[in-house]
Amino acid sequence: MLIGYVRVSTxxxxxxxxxxxxxCAGCERIFE
Known part of the structure; x- marks a missing residue:
């Protein structure tokens, strides 16, 4: 299982x- 984390600075x-x-990379869970 791939897990991703998304962030922005502003x-x-x-x-x-x-x-x-x-x-697209196959992440099943994405957190912000």
Whole structure:
């Protein structure tokens, strides 16, 4: 089971690209 962690340094940034990349890599659980 792959687990991913997504973070951004400011509220103006978006996690969508990171979430998509982790999903494509096969992550089953993604935390923010």
């Amino acid at each position: 509220n103006d940034q978006n996690t969508d690209l990171q979430r998509n990349a982790l999903s």
